[in-house]
Amino acid sequence: MSTRNQLKTLTALLSCWAMSATAQGLNLPDGHVEWQCGNRWDDCRLVRKDANGLPVTTANPAAVGTLRSRLTLSHDGKTIYAPVNRNLTALNAETLQPRWRQPLFPNASQNDVLPTVMAESPDGSTLAVSRTGYGEAARQDWGNIILLKAGTGEVIRTLQHPVSTLKDEWQKFYNTVTALAFTPDGSALAVGSTGGGIRVIQLDGERETRLQGACGWPRPVAHAGPVRDLRWTTNSTLISTANDGTVRLWKNGQPSACLTVKQGGFQLHGLPNGQLLVQNATTFTLVNLATFKKVRELGPTVSAVQDVRVSPSKVTLADETSEQDYALPSGEFLAVRGPNLAQLRQGNTNIEVRPNLQVNVTQGGKMHTLNAKVIPPENVRGWKKRWSISLTGQSLRVDATNYVRVMTMEGDDFQNRYVWNVNTGKLLSCETWQMGLMYGGEPQKTATDAACKAALQHGQGRQDIKTVWHE
Numbered sequence: 053m054s055t056r057n058q059l060k061t062l063t064a065l066l067s068c069w070a071m072s073a074t075a076q077g078l079n080l081p082d083g084h085v086e087w088q089c090g091n092r093w094d095d096c097r098l099v100r101k102d103a104n105g106l107p108v109t110t111a112n113p114a115a116v117g118t119l120r121s122r123l124t125l126s127h128d129g130k131t132i133y134a135p136v137n138r139n140l141t142a143l144n145a146e147t148l149q150p151r152w153r154q155p156l157f158p159n160a161s162q163n164d165v166l167p168t169v170m171a172e173s174p175d176g177s178t179l180a181v182s183r184t185g186y187g188e189a190a191r192q193d194w195g196n197i198i199l200l201k202a203g204t205g206e207v208i209r210t211l212q213h214p215v216s217t218l219k220d221e222w223q224k225f226y227n228t229v230t231a232l233a234f235t236p237d238g239s240a241l242a243v244g245s246t247g248g249g250i251r252v253i254q255l256d257g258e259r260e261t262r263l264q265g266a267c268g269w270p271r272p273v274a275h276a277g278p279v280r281d282l283r284w285t286t287n288s289t290l291i292s293t294a295n296d297g298t299v300r301l302w303k304n305g306q307p308s309a310c311l312t313v314k315q316g317g318f319q320l321h322g323l324p325n326g327q328l329l330v331q332n333a334t335t336f337t338l339v340n341l342a343t344f345k346k347v348r349e350l351g352p353t354v355s356a357v358q359d360v361r362v363s364p365s366k367v368t369l370a371d372e373t374s375e376q377d378y379a380l381p382s383g384e385f386l387a388v389r390g391p392n393l394a395q396l397r398q399g400n401t402n403i404e405v406r407p408n409l410q411v412n413v414t415q416g417g418k419m420h421t422l423n424a425k426v427i428p429p430e431n432v433r434g435w436k437k438r439w440s441i442s443l444t445g446q447s448l449r450v451d452a453t454n455y456v457r458v459m460t461m462e463g464d465d466f467q468n469r470y471v472w473n474v475n476t477g478k479l480l481s482c483e484t485w486q487m488g489l490m491y492g493g494e495p496q497k498t499a500t501d502a503a504c505k506a507a508l509q510h511g512q513g514r515q516d517i518k519t520v521w522h523e
Contacts, residue, residue: 077123078123078125078132079358079361080100080125080145081129083101083103085099085100085101085145085148086098086101087099096118096120097118098110100146111148111150112149115153116143116148118136121134122135124172125145126145126172126176126202127172127174128176130144130145130146131143131144131145131151131202132144132148135168138155138156139153139155140153140156140200140205141154142202142205151205152205154205169181169182169231170182171241172202174234174238176202178238179202180197180234181198181199181200182196182213182232182243196210197210197213197243198210198211199211199255211241211258213229213243228246229244229245230244231282231292232282233281233282233283233284233290234284236284236287237287239255239287240255241253242284242290244278244280244292245279246278247277248271248273248274248275248276248278248294249262249274250274250279250290252305261305263305263307265306266298266301267298267310268310274294274302275300276296276298277295277296278295279293280294280295280319281293281317281318281320283322283328285341288304289302289308291328293316293317293330294316294317295316297313299311299317299330299337308344309344314332314335314337314349315333315334315335317331318331318332318333319331321360323362323367323380324364324380326341327347327380329360329362331360334351334352334353334354334356334431335352335431336349336357336369348378348382350367350369350376350383351376352409353374353376353408354373354390354393354437355373356372357370358371362380363380366379366386367380373391373407375389375390376388376407376408385408388408389407392404392405392406392407393405393407393409394440394450396442396443400415400416401415401443401474402415403441403443403474405450409425409452410425410426411424411426411450411470411472413448420477424472424479424507426439426452426468426470427468427503427507428452428453428467428468429452429454429467429501429503430454430501431503437452437455439451439453446473446475447471447473447474447480448471448472448473449470451468451469452468453466453468453487454467464487464488465486466485466486466498467495468482468484468501469483469485470482470504479507479508482503482505482507483497484497484498484499485497485498
């Protein structure tokens with residue numbers, strides 16, 4: 053497989069991995085809840101911290117379990133749901149004391165970490181939980197969905213998910229549940245699956261509609277890849293996103309519009325003023341729902357975003373080390389906070405790579421920002437990323453390096469090398485290199501990464517320097 057194809061194949065896999073990682077902690081109005089693990093994978097504790105990051109309380113391992121899992125916060129912010137050790141446990145968000153515990157797979161291994169998908173009804177009374185798992189015990193009801201009373205964990209009923217009865221080659225895409233969403237009135241449930249299947253189930257009698265036909269996709273499924281998130285805007289209008297690079301709009305069970313988004317999407321955020329924010333690991337797309345058109349792309353960020361904070365006038369994207377603010381509804385960049393990724397002071401020239409991946413050049417008391425962002429290859433997940441700066445005469449070079457897995461158990465450093473004329477700000481070149489760590493070889497130029505292509509297209513034949521402020 054060529055390096056180009058290896059990198060493309062890994063984009064979807066890394067996006068999926070990033071999604072589960074960002075869901076392992078929860079931000080609360082006055083603090084944060086996260087898993088803290090020791091040296092063993094099965095030695096984790098659920099810890100609540102205050103607004104200053106100081107531990108407040110720790111959940112009882114006997115009640116919650118010791119395996120890190122995806123956490124879900126209730127609409128009212130009072131309950132945390134944690135699927136660990138065959139059980140779904142509801143915890144008081146303030147004290148981490150258990151409210152109830154419901155077995156999901158009584159016959160599964162005690163050490164199974166079950167990839168449970170959940171949704172809460174708009175009135176907060178009902179939970180829909182997919183009992184997706186693995187192993188023979190899990191396959192007995194693989195993908196079935198249980199409806200629970202949110203207050204007690206009592207099982208209301210089970211919705212059968214079609215696996216054993218499927219015969220058509222493409223209908224197998226309905227097997228494993230990946231996303232759930234209730235309609236605003238709670239009367240129906242949308243179910244997304246691996247491979248792109250979406251079913252809308254009417255809960256009064258389990259009548260269902262299977263969505264298909266959007267974006268010219270000829271198969272009898274909604275998407276060309278695993279569905280990552282679903283969001284209803286009305287009882288008849290559904291938005292879906294998948295790792296096939298699209299966001300799709302459905303009205304009354306029929307395809308209405310199709311939008312291509314960078315890196316695809318795995319989470320949908322409703323915003324004020326009739327807007328939608330499509331999230332991937334490090335990039336976001338702001339969408340006008342009335343026209344279903346892009347407003348602006350936000351990011352990229354240095355690593356996977358862990359928190360999205362929304363106010364009427366702005367949205368804040370927070371990754372592991374920095375935050376970026378964007379204005380609403382325009383999506384214009386406002387500010388970035390966090391440590392520099394790299395810095396070089398040489399003579400009267402100071403160069404900084406900021407956490408929003410922009411390069412600032414200060415000469416003679418003037419600071420300028422170079423237009424091309426120094427994005428590393430396959431900027432999907434923060435795997436040992438690093439930046440370096442060198443200045444030789446008028447040639448300014450910034451290397452953005454990322455460790456990318458290119459085989460099942462092996463990876464290598466890939467590097468985008470951005471070169472400018474430091475005096476004019478003109479982007480001279482951008483090349484992608486494989487550093488050869490995997491096979492002990494020498495660095496070699498490889499297929500140009502998408503970030504380099506975009507930078508060259510944007511900066512070709514123009515002065516790429518703009519004044520931001522003067523000292």
